[in-house]
Amino acid sequence: MSKPAMVERDLLVFSIWAVLGLGGLALLLEGFSRDSYLVSLAGTAALVAAFVAHMVVNAVFDCGFRPGEAALGISAFGALALAFIGGWAVGGLSPADYLSGLTLLATLAFGLPAYLATRYGLRGAFSRFHVRHADDGKPAA
């Protein structure tokens, strides 16, 4: 990908997350704050929309997630999971919060294989994790 194209792709990604990502985060927090599952669900939907839009941009520019983006995404997922477990451990979660958190984490956890499947196909997605050894598939000497 040429440098100008990469800049344009990055601009679109930043813009998507500035609107849908921050909006989703604000809705999630609003949902947790008001104990409203529906508002949290809207936040989760916004985050999913951001992921989908990000993937559409990737497809348009014929590229995948950049290493930095993947690292940031996984870290954010880890931080969210940790905060959820922490909240559950100290008993600070209401039933609506609990359901909201589970929905978010489940959606995000489902998102990774779904992304890999759409990008590489089911078999290709499996191959991303299945490391073949050098002697695999070779006839015995």
Place this chain on the structure above:
Amino acid sequence: MTGIAYSIWLPLFALLYGAVMLYWVRVAANEAAAGDGFFSASHALAPWISALVIAGASMSGWFVLAGSQQIAAQGFQMPALIVGGVLLALPGTLFFKRLWFVAERMRVSSQAEVFRVYYHSPFLVAASVAVALLFAIGFAGLQIRAISEFAELMTGGAVSRLTASVVLGFLLFAGTGIGGMRAIGYFGVVQTVLAFAAIVVLSGFAVIWSGGFAALNSGLLQLSATEGSAGLFSVSGVIRFTAGLGRGGELVEANTALANLSFAFALMGFQASPLVLKLVFSTRSPNGIAAGQTWVTAGFFGAIIAFCIALTGAAGLANEDLGLAGILGSLQSNSPWFAAWIFIGVAAGVQLLAGLALFAAGEGLIRHIYRPYFNSRLSKRGAITLTRIAIAVLAVVAMVMENLTPVTLSALAALALPMAFQLWTPLLGVTWLSWITRPAAVTGVGFGFAGVLLTEPLGYQVLSFFGLELPWGRWPWTIHSALWGMAANVAAVLIISAITNRDALGAEAREVRKLFSGRLAVSDKARTLTSIAWSVTLAWFFLAVGPGLIFGNAAFVATGEAGPVWLLGMPSIWAWSLAGWICGVGLIWFLSYKMEMASPAHVAIPPYEPPLRLTRDKTAQEQERLRTLVLTGAIGFVLAVLLAFSFGG
């Protein structure tokens, strides 16, 4: 949640915003290090980036800060505001395409340079730089002051207005001074979408807290029935022959149809300013102009103004607690994450405009004034360094004025749009009206500036300081200074063009004329539509922002048993303006595509090769010029002091 948990969101979002900004500054600086392009992004910005950033800068935060508050305070007496998207897009439709080709042919990258190569006029160059300075210090400074006040409000005074304006000033310098035009273009995209999201979410809260759209309008209807409030929902006549605000003219009676029309002209100054043209000239192709002006600026952002800004203002009108400050204050107490997001979005819009203005002003001072007239041996790297210094100095000046001299700042801000509108005549001379001669353009702008100054507070306060009391105040006859200036401007242009030699063009101007009559000539099909274009444009102006607004007062009102009924469930004049906006988008589409004013053109334009001339050492001449300037300044200052001492109060 605890108080700390609530107060953490604004700094957190601000930190994130700063980090993203620095990232894009770094990207821009790295690209600049590879080649050049500090001043023009190497003319390589993608058309969609320019379209979006132009729309964002055109609307920026000032429609939220000023527009919604004006509706909240004065109601729908200025419906020209609601069709602002169309008014902002119109000059770009008219000028951008042709100016882009002029810049491409002449290899220039700013409005001042276009004036220099076409008219060979130092006055027009200085006028362009002066307008950029007004935007940088006055117009943007006033908005930074407003946003700093909101920062103080939202942090409960923990962050003072002064601190907020210093931080914003630093961010401005970091964004524009280091990264240059590329950083403005790149980060401008993020700023624009942030601003757009903030305005939509803000209006969403305004509507929800008003109890929904129907409840909001029922509140407005109730308000219109109270004594003395009916005027908030109508345009008060075509014109009033008052002496102007401050001289017996009352603000409540000032919002006539002609006030709307002349205010519309002021809005049309923005895209004729050197700020927006910087973006246009930094674009790699003109093929996105039509789509950008029609669908992004007039369509999408026009809709945001017509609906979201109007809704936010209407909520404040129906319930004082739902003014901008009220909504942000309540959000900060109940949903600080939304408050932070909205605040950062509005601040991003303001920063986009302020950064662009600072950049255009800094570049103008160094590249268009200092370098060509006082130090032609200044290297390119030296010019960049000096421009960065100029930007820093201007940011500091603006910051100081925001905090110490808000009245002067406000007076300067009021000049920016009407003065930018006066640049229409020289721009028309370059692009469409080849009969406008150099002396006519120069005199026209001079008269236009004088007309604006004499009908704005800065002008009559300065004259009053010297002992000359004008018999009129601000906007006499309820006509905005933009129109007073343009009346003087057009009169001078017509008279002087008629009596001066129209063929006395420079070689570059002849090249431009050749370009427009050759490769870029308007097709026969478009020519046949000229009379229709004039008719629909004039009709639109008459009905949407002119005297025809009077029809809008009662167009959608019926008389019921219990009093007037709004047929569309909203104030008649608001509905009229929405219709005006929809028709306006059609008008922009027609002018852009059918009249080919901004339509894509796939024409290769080779750079103009000027005839070879012997280069002379201008050092002595430049030193003499500098000496003259200093002497003139000193004599002028002494004379001013003497005059003020003799006649001033």
